[in-house]
Amino acid sequence: MASRTWHCWLLLVFFLLSDDASGQLSTSYYADSCPSVEKVVHATVASAIQAERRMGASLIRLFFHDCFVQGCDASILLDDVPATGFVGEKTAAPNNNSVRGYEVIDQIKANVEDVCPGVVSCADIVALAARDSTALCTNFRAHIYNDANIDPSFAALRRRACPAAAPNGDTNLAPLDVQTQNAFDNAYYGNLLVRRGLLHSDQVLFNGGSQDALVRQYAANPALFAADFAKAMVKMGNIGQPSDGEVRCDCRVVNDS
Incomplete structure (x- = not known):
């Protein structure tokens, strides 16, 4: 029942993210370049939640931690690179051993690349997947x-x-919630x-x-919370939308120059 509840909540957020007329992410954005992206993301997320009920919450939390640090650019997915001295957000104190769901994003990216190589950005995948406790x-x-x-x-x-x-x-x-640990509710x-x-x-x-x-x-009023939460997700998804990024082949590393 809890996993079903998560499924319904994520669908609500998914459709509101998709239908936001003022935002950068919409149902028509990939209509020509990758028409099956939403179906692929939905299937992969549903499978992940079925395997682990808390994964829905984890993906929403990952989305939050990405967007609230210099905007929704999927920078939280980047691995540290000791050879170059690059240290990313993933190992920062608020995220290290806390934020999770990276392997689900990896799987979504792999599945999307199979049908639409080099088209869908990692940032959009994180946003679509977000639709811990x-x-x-x-x-x-x-x-x-x-x-x-x-x-x-x-x-x-x-x-x-x-x-x-x-x-x-x-x-x-x-x-965080001692009563309904595996359900997304009020x-x-x-x-x-x-x-x-x-x-x-x-x-x-x-x-x-x-x-x-x-x-x-x-x-x-759980319905009021549900509606306001979904609207907040849409607003958060439009924080600091980058205009000079790249579509990474692997969400964990930048593309070779």
């Missing part, structure tokens, strides 16, 4: 030990796998209402400030 102990330790705006029983639960003294347990994982906002946000940056969204009303709306 976990955090590292090192990122929520301060919240569960030091903050007052957290449910005591929830803090005690999370402390079991996250020792107070760093770096012990730094890479231990905990679900339970996150319900958790905030009862002070069960895992990260400090989550719980401050509901802490007596201007965002409290919006948190209550999303917690009570």
Whole structure:
């Protein structure tokens, strides 16, 4: 059921990304050069989610981490190259051992290249694929030990796998949503209402400030959250669209000059 839920959510985002009249990505962009691209991407993503339910969330997170660093250019996919000294975004602190789904993008790229070689960009593949549900102990330790705006029983639960003294347990994982870990829904906002946000940056969204009303709306209305989330994905997909890039043959490396 959870994988089916992810499938429906990703389809919603996919169609909104595709139908955005003002954006660079549309259903007609590859209509002549690669008419089967959407079918190929959809099939590959569906297969990946069926194999691992959390992969849908991971692909959306990968899309976010790419777009919020100098725009949606698929630079997060580039591997470090020790021989040349190139260090990319993939091994940066927020991404290393955290962002995942690269192998799914590799598979999509390979499948697309089979039918349309050298046509579809890696950035567009990431956007189409995005249509984790976990955090590292090192990122929520301060919240569960030091903050007052957290449910005591929830803090005690999370402390079991996250020792107070760093770096012990730094890479231990905990679900952002303890209720519906494998479903994409609005339970996150319900958790905030009862002070069960895992990260400090989550719980401050509901802490007596201007965002409290919006948190209550999303917690009570899953359809509103779904619609607003999809619109936000479209806006994010248009951040810093590059005009001088290249269609990489392999998303992990730049093409040979």
